[in-house]
Amino acid sequence: MHITLIVVGKLKERYWRDACAEYIKRLSAVAKITLLELPDIDSARVGGVGCAIQKECDHIVSVLPDNAYRVLCDIQGTLVSSEEIAELISSQQVQGHSHFVFIVGGSYGVNEQVKQAVDARISLGRITLPHNLARVVVLEQLYRAHRIIAGAPYHK
Template sequence: MRITVVAVGKLKERFWADACAEYLKRLGAYAKVGVVEVADVDPGRAGGVDAARAKEGDAILAALPAGAHVVLMAIEGRQRSSEALSRRIDDLALSGTSDIAFVIGGSDGVSRAVYDRADETLSFGPITLPHNLARVVLLEQVYRAFKISRGEPYHK
């Protein structure tokens, strides 16, 4: 299985990058996992929020692997427990899906085109997370999902 995280913006602080690197290293035992960072666009320079979202959206869509099952991280998305996320990833794999792409948009959200491309939306709940932290949490939850799926200790 291949998992791609497409995220708007770069991890500027070392502690975010180190946390992501740790989970990417751990995930290497279970799947091929990569992160693609697309540039965040300043609305002031792009002609407004909608124009910035559109430019970021084009970059997100271009970064998605062809044929991937796309999961958009969105506050209004479906909430799943760690066990349910594990089952969902297993179900996708059993149905023949070999590529899953998770999308973390920018601070102003994502374009309509990205919503339209998404196969499903996932939420960490009604809380607001900084995008850097959302990336760490996502990678941790995907790692936890693989551990749960294989009955390995970690998730309690």
């Protein structure tokens, strides 16, 4: 299995990088992990929030692989449990998908262009998470999903 995590912005603080590195290390035992960090766009430098969103989203769409099952983490997406994330991955594997892409947009969110380019939109909850934390949560949930699929006790 191959998992690509596409994120907007870089992690500046060491504790976020360390948390992500830990889950990437754990996941790398069961999957090939690719992290694509795309630059976040300063809205003040490009003519406003709308222009920043468009530039970030153009970049996201430009790096989406055609042959992957693409999942957008979106507060307006379907609210899912850890078990449902595991079921999503498992059912898509049965259908022949071996490459999964998870997308965490920038602080302004994403536009319809990205929403239309994905196969599924999931919500990590109805709360707004800083995208640094969302990245950690996505990686942890992917690791948890693999443990659930394997029948391991981690998810309890």
